[in-house]
Amino acid sequence: MKQSTAKPYHHGDLHQEILCAASELLEDNNISSLSLRAVAKKVGVSHTAPYRHFKDKESLLAGIAALGYDELSVQLTQAVESYPDDPSKQLQEAGHRYVQLALKCPQCTQLMFGGILPCDDTYPELKASGDMAFDGLKTIIEEGQACGIFKKGDLELLALSVWSGIHGLTLLLIGGSLPDILSVPVDTRLLTTAITTNLLEGLKAN
């Protein structure tokens, strides 16, 4: 993204290609076994080439995570657009999209939320992307409050309540422990609906 407007040089847009290859490799294995060398190999450049585009390995990881937050924002926006003027349905749809996205790229989700990267201003782009995603959620709830279907109260606290519920389910799903804990087969859609319904119950205005 940062480089995508720059003119191609030598390789083309190695910055983007590295990010893209790294995201793919990340899902093929896991965070700790993702190596700069493997990424370079996948792209077809020497294993030192990435250093022209990323200060070090952590910078690359931060770039991947930022892309993840960006994609999350896109999904939230689409959820809102799917159900204009119906914050309850928007929230439910957002929940489904959150879960689906995480299931599509579980390792990236771990990277985003696993406390692996600093969340402060070390990587401004990462922080900005993360904030934007949370803003998307807050907007839905704010809308619901404005039209009187969600209860009043601290916006961030309500948003965090909802987020926690979905986030918890999501991580339990990608953690893979549920199939061995629950006595029934895991039906992702059913579980997500049940949990968002529960959350909406606690959110609705009296």
Added chain:
Amino acid sequence: MKQSTAKPYHHGDLHQEILCAASELLEDNNISSLSLRAVAKKVGVSHTAPYRHFKDKESLLAGIAALGYDELSVQLTQAVESYPDDPSKQLQEAGHRYVQLALKCPQCTQLMFGGILPCDDTYPELKASGDMAFDGLKTIIEEGQACGIFKKGDLELLALSVWSGIHGLTLLLIGGSLPDILSVPVDTRLLTTAITTNLLEGLKAN
């Protein structure tokens, strides 16, 4: 645990000591930088000694995670005992204890839920400990249903709803992203109370 009844031999109870030292080292750093060699060094034995007690590194990690689930079960039991005959308060207390425990040992929590270890029967002790913890939660909800203050419905689904909410908050807290996302300082107790209250709202009988 497995060995604690065995008579001391040579070192004493190296199995336990290794588990203990590994748990401590785990919190000092993180999962991927925990090494068998460092554990052995901390205990004061050669770096191959752990192989007499654990098949490989993953087995050791499974042992640590199992201890984590056991401690979780203890906390749930204590939550129940703190408020006899009041499942709502039991649940709230359980939430607080869940969060507190995770904050005390965030890396172990990641190990337990991060999809790092197989959840099937590869490590029976691990699976048994995990199941027991989930049973503790189900028991609280079952009790609440029995005395009519929680709504009817699939027990596991309700338990999972509650668990997801608390689990999500917990992982967001230990992920460390909240202080940089929320505009107000993070008050763990307040957040936990708000979220469990919300969850109870969605759980109560009509």
Added chain:
DNA sequence: TGTACATCAGTGAACGCGCGTTCACTGATGTAC
């Protein structure tokens, strides 16, 4: 009680591995005149 033997916890050298990072380099591209 004493002795010979079996068991097995713990040792230390050695193996092969992939990793992140550095460094001096090369060569393609862009630019000033």
Added chain:
DNA sequence: TGTACATCAGTGAACGCGCGTTCACTGATGTAC
């Protein structure tokens, strides 16, 4: 238009590192007779 130079993306050899695991061993403990 042509030339000399500056820039900088990508190279490849080399570094030092810590790791998991294996192996033959040693020596302390337990046990059978």
